[in-house]
Amino acid sequence: MSILDLRNIYKTYGKGDNEVIAVDGISIKVDKGDIIAIMGPSGCGKSTLLNILGCIDTPSQGEYYIDDFQVDFKKLNQLSKIRNEKISFIFQNFALIKDLSVLENVMLPLKFRGIARKERVNKAIKYLNELDIFNLKNKSIRQLSGGQQQRVAIARALTQESEIILADEPTGALDQENSIKIMKILQELNQKHNKTILVVTHDNLVARFCNKTLKMKDGKWDSIK
Amino acid sequence: MKSKFIFFDIKRNLIVNVLIILEVALWIFYAASLVSLINFDRSYRNRYNRSISIDNSKFMTFYKMILKENKDIEDYKNDIKESLKLISKNNYTYGFIQRDLYTDIPTDVLGLNSKDLESDFTKKDEMDELIHPIGFNYGMIEHYQNNIVQQISKEEWIRSEDYISVIVGNDLAKKVKVGTSYVVNNITYKIVGQFKKDVLAFDYTNSVDSSFLLNKSFVIPLSEETFFQNFGYQPITIFFNGDKENNSTELESNIRKISDDIVISDFGDDLDKFLEEIKSKKYYEIFRIIIITIIASASIITTINYKIAEDVDRIGILYSFGISKKDIFKTFSSEFLINILVGIIGGSLFYLENCGSVYEFFINENLLFNLYISMGILLLTIILIMLISFNEINKLTPKDMMGGFTE
Numbered sequence: 001m002s003i004l005d006l007r008n009i010y011k012t013y014g015k016g017d018n019e020v021i022a023v024d025g026i027s028i029k030v031d032k033g034d035i036i037a038i039m040g041p042s043g044c045g046k047s048t049l050l051n052i053l054g055c056i057d058t059p060s061q062g063e064y065y066i067d068d069f070q071v072d073f074k075k076l077n078q079l080s081k082i083r084n085e086k087i088s089f090i091f092q093n094f095a096l097i098k099d100l101s102v103l104e105n106v107m108l109p110l111k112f113r114g115i116a117r118k119e120r121v122n123k124a125i126k127y128l129n130e131l132d133i134f135n136l137k138n139k140s141i142r143q144l145s146g147g148q149q150q151r152v153a154i155a156r157a158l159t160q161e162s163e164i165i166l167a168d169e170p171t172g173a174l175d176q177e178n179s180i181k182i183m184k185i186l187q188e189l190n191q192k193h194n195k196t197i198l199v200v201t202h203d204n205l206v207a208r209f210c211n212k213t214l215k216m217k218d219g220k221w222d223s224i225k
Numbered sequence: 226m227k228s229k230f231i232f233f234d235i236k237r238n239l240i241v242n243v244l245i246i247l248e249v250a251l252w253i254f255y256a257a258s259l260v261s262l263i264n265f266d267r268s269y270r271n272r273y274n275r276s277i278s279i280d281n282s283k284f285m286t287f288y289k290m291i292l293k294e295n296k297d298i299e300d301y302k303n304d305i306k307e308s309l310k311l312i313s314k315n316n317y318t319y320g321f322i323q324r325d326l327y328t329d330i331p332t333d334v335l336g337l338n339s340k341d342l343e344s345d346f347t348k349k350d351e352m353d354e355l356i357h358p359i360g361f362n363y364g365m366i367e368h369y370q371n372n373i374v375q376q377i378s379k380e381e382w383i384r385s386e387d388y389i390s391v392i393v394g395n396d397l398a399k400k401v402k403v404g405t406s407y408v409v410n411n412i413t414y415k416i417v418g419q420f421k422k423d424v425l426a427f428d429y430t431n432s433v434d435s436s437f438l439l440n441k442s443f444v445i446p447l448s449e450e451t452f453f454q455n456f457g458y459q460p461i462t463i464f465f466n467g468d469k470e471n472n473s474t475e476l477e478s479n480i481r482k483i484s485d486d487i488v489i490s491d492f493g494d495d496l497d498k499f500l501e502e503i504k505s506k507k508y509y510e511i512f513r514i515i516i517i518t519i520i521a522s523a524s525i526i527t528t529i530n531y532k533i534a535e536d537v538d539r540i541g542i543l544y545s546f547g548i549s550k551k552d553i554f555k556t557f558s559s560e561f562l563i564n565i566l567v568g569i570i571g572g573s574l575f576y577l578e579n580c581g582s583v584y585e586f587f588i589n590e591n592l593l594f595n596l597y598i599s600m601g602i603l604l605l606t607i608i609l610i611m612l613i614s615f616n617e618i619n620k621l622t623p624k625d626m627m628g629g630f631t632e
Contacts, residue, residue, distance in 0.1 A: 056545070077549060084547025095542050099237045108231075109546040112556075160546065 002065070003163060003196050004030035004053065009062035011048050011219075022048040023059070024219035032163065035190040035197045037207040040216035046200045047168060049216070053198065054087055054166050055079040066164075084113070088157035092169035094149040096141045096156075102128070103137040106156045127155040131185065147178035154185060158193075165189070167199045171206055183209040231543070232536055233560040241535075242564055244528055249568025249603070250575065252521040256599035257576045259514040261591065262507055266500050268591055276372060276425035277432065279492045281465055283473055287458045288430045289486040302453050304484035309449075309461070311479055318464045320365030321452050322428045329355040330409050330443065335401050358391070359426070359439075360447025366392070368464055369426075375403065375418040384446045388413040394442040395422040420444070428459055432492050433499040463489070526610055529561070533617045540618060554615045561614075565607055569600060 011023035022045045030036060038046045051057030052064065058073040065071070066086055072078055089095070096105050106124040115123075128134040131151045141149060150170060157165055167186070171179035187209045189195050199206060207213045215222040235242050261268075273279070285308065290301045312319050332338065332354050361369070363382045370377065373392060382390055391414045393401045398419035401407075406415045420439045429435035452459075465473060477489045533540070536557075543553050573596055580592065 054545075080547045080549040080552075082547070083545065087547075089545045091545075095538070095545065097231070097539050097542060099234075100231075108542075112543070112546065112548045112552060 001032060001068075002029040003032040003034075003067055004028070004198075005065040005068075006053070007063040007065075009049070009052060009059045009064065011045070011052065011057070012060045021219050023052065025062075026216075026219070026221065028214070028221075030196060030198065032196055033190065033194045034212060035187065035210045036199070037210040037213045038198060038200045038216060039202065039204075039207060039213060040222065044216040045219040046216050050166055050168055050198070050200050054089060055082045084109075084160075086162050087164045087166060088160045088162045090150070090153050090157055090165060090167035090170045092172040094146075094153045094173070096149055096152055098141045100141065101137065102133065102139055102141065102144070102152050105141065105152055106159055109156060109160045123159050124155070127158040130158070131155045145178075146174050147181060150174060150178070150182050151185070154182070154189075158189070163196055165195055165197045167197065169201055169203075170199060171201070171203060176205070179203065179205060230560050231539060232532065232557050233564055238532075241528060241532055245525065245561070245564045246568040246571060248521050248524045248528065249565050250572035252518060252525065252603055252606075253569055253572030253596075253599055254576045254580075255514050255517045255521060256602055257573075257595045258580055259511065259518060260595040260598045261580060262511050262514065264591055264595065265507060269500065270496065272423060272425060273433075273436075273492070273496055276369075277427070277462075277492050278368065278464070279496070281467060282368070282462050283465075283477075283489050283491055284432060284460045284462045285480070286430045286460045286488045286490060287486065289488060291458055298456075301484070301486070302456060304487065305461070306453070307483045308480045308487060311483070312463055312476065315476055317466060317476070318364045318367065319362075320368050320462045320464065321362050321447065321459060322365060322426055323360045323447055323452055323455060323457070323459050324428060325358045325360050325445065325447075325455075327455075328358055328445075330358065330407075330414070331355055334407055334409050335397075337397065337400055356443050358443045358445040359428075360451065361392075361444050362447050362449065362452065364464065365462070368462070369420075369424070372421050372424040373418050374421060377418050381417055382446050384448070388415040389445050390415055390417045392416075392418040392420060392444040394420050394438075394440040394444075395424075396440040397443065414445075430458070430460065432460070432490075432495045434495075522606055525606070526613065529610055529614050530617060533557075533614060550615075550619055554611075554618055557614065557618070558611050561611075562607075569603065573600075 006026055006028045009023055009026045010021065013020045013022060024045070026045075026049060038049065040046045048057065052059050055071060055073075056079075063070060064073075066082060071082065097108070100108070103121070103124055106128060107120040110120040110123060125134065125137070128137055131154060133148060133151050133155065136144065136148060136152070141152070144152065150173075154170075165186070170186070171182050174182060183206055186197055186199070190197050197210075199210060201207060232238075233242055233245075285305075287301065287305065290296075290298075309319055335356070337356075363379050366373070366377055366382055367379075377390075377392065384390070388406060389412060393403075393416055401416055403416050403419055406413050408414075420442070422440065424439045425436045426439055426442075427433070427436040463473075463476070473489075480487055480489065540553055540557075543556070544550070548556075576596060577592060
């Protein structure tokens with residue numbers, strides 16, 4: 001069963017002579033538990049595609065289904081709910097709030113779900129332990145290395161307990177050793193928790209940890225491995 | 226480390242928080258002062274009217290007599306006494322006030338300290354440890370009856386061998402209770418009444434310039450005999466018993482026949498003259514405060530815009546969790562409002578402490594009202610600022626906010 005189903009998605013910017021097609025009729029079905037790498041040169045439309053998949057950008061045309069439920073991009077509240085319940089993000093720049101502690105960052109998504117602080121703490125500690133960074137819980141983000149920061153970001157994504165993780169160049173700011181560690185974590189999450197993970201990357205090393213690689217060129221699929 | 230705030234945590238954003246609190250406090254202080262000044266005329270007139278019945282009275286002044294040396298003071302006193310007889314003959318009453326500089330009442334006997342007697346008008350006045358009572362004849366007391374908490378009868382307003390009746394000012398009444406007696410130098414002072422708050426009286430030629438509050442006064446009976454014995458050209462108020470319009474002209478011309486040096490004036494004239502004289506200063510103050518208020522408002526808006534620009538990444542992070550812009554705005558504004566509240570409390574306390582008087586001589590009687598008005602205006606401004614903030618947040622695109630999903 002497809003957890004994500006994109007049908008003939010287009011995304012254009014500008015009008016008339018200035019029109020730029022960022023995504024040009026992309027269709028894809030992603031099954032639950034897939035771990036997929038999306039690769040391609042800069043400007044090929046992969047991040048735009050990820051924005052659409054993450055319900056933070058609106059396609060110009062096409063249909064998008066999550067768990068057989070059609071996303072209505074006009075309903076902002078529905079988009080927020082999908083992002084809140086179904087999708088977690090991992091960013092190249094980690095997107096952590098630097099002046100909050102590790103624990104506070106990891107708990108943050110739960111704060112807005114109205115979960116009591118005690119439960120938030122318990123959940124955050126569970127995932128900090130799982131990612132082996134419990135000892136960092138009271139440290140400020142500024143005190144952490146790049147690899148540690150990305151682990152915190154992954155822990156935060158996990159506390160949301162959503163089925164889909166979208167990662168944009170998750171190892172882009174890391175050295176090779178840390179990149180391998182992070183990808184191993186993502187692979188483990190995929191296998192252990194059956195998370196569906198889509199990773200946008202330039203790095204062939206990252207792609208090696210995925211069970212499927214999609215290559216984009218000029219807003220279209222170039223090849224599927 | 227526990228954190229309740231995402232945008233306005235006091236420790237992490239100390240400068241911005243302090244800045245907002247100061248700006249709001251400044252705004253409240255100046256806006257309330259502005260409302261005070263705008264209401265100044267009306268407020269002053271109301272207070273003046275409450276204490277001195279402009280519609281029912283006129284007052285006699287004797288300043289012309291001071292300038293003339295070819296006539297004896299006793300002759301003048303006789304002229305004044307003649308005038309008073311004429312007033313009584315017409316069934317009108319009169320009142321006079323005279324400070325009793327020869328009687329000293331030590332404050333400690335009454336259980337007071339110098340702070341209890343500190344002037345409302347200016348802090349520059351040095352208060353000594355003695356109270357000089359103010360004498361009121363019964364005619365004046367009768368006229369002030371609406372401004373006295375208790376009903377004072379003519380029989381009660383006496384200086385007998387047993388005791389001297391006293392009416393205390395509103396502030397003193399907190400310590401010097403009605404019904405109690407105090408013995409000073411073998412004289413018993415019996416407190417028979419208390420004045421209401423902020424009642425004005427006057428004791429010299431210009432009824433406005435010489436006006437003072439009775440809040441901290443110790444008022445005792447004053448006989449006509451004593452008044453003339455210690456006469457220092459204090460004015461005498463004529464009360465027309467509701468018939469001023471019809472009969473004041475005739476009485477005035479008859480008094481003028483007794484002496485040209487007795488001047489009868491309308492209280493309203495002094496008041497109008499005073500308010501006219503301070504107009505330019507008042508407008509200057511209003512202009513100055515408007516400028517400061519505008520600067521304070523602009524600073525608040527600038528600080529908020531700066532804060533949104535600074536926090537755009539964390540807005541994006543929350544957005545990526547599926548928090549709607551509306552909820553992000555709610556979080557932002559609720560944290561912001563806590564700062565506003567602290568600023569309002571700080572500014573209000575400062576205003577209440579420091580704006581008891583305007584121009585250092587006039588008690589600002591609508592202190593709380595002015596504060597409420599300025600709070601109302603501030604809240605409207607804050608709502609406007611919030612709408613601007615929300616619009617700023619709403620304009621942000623996912624790319625502006627999140628930055629991560631870039632090619």
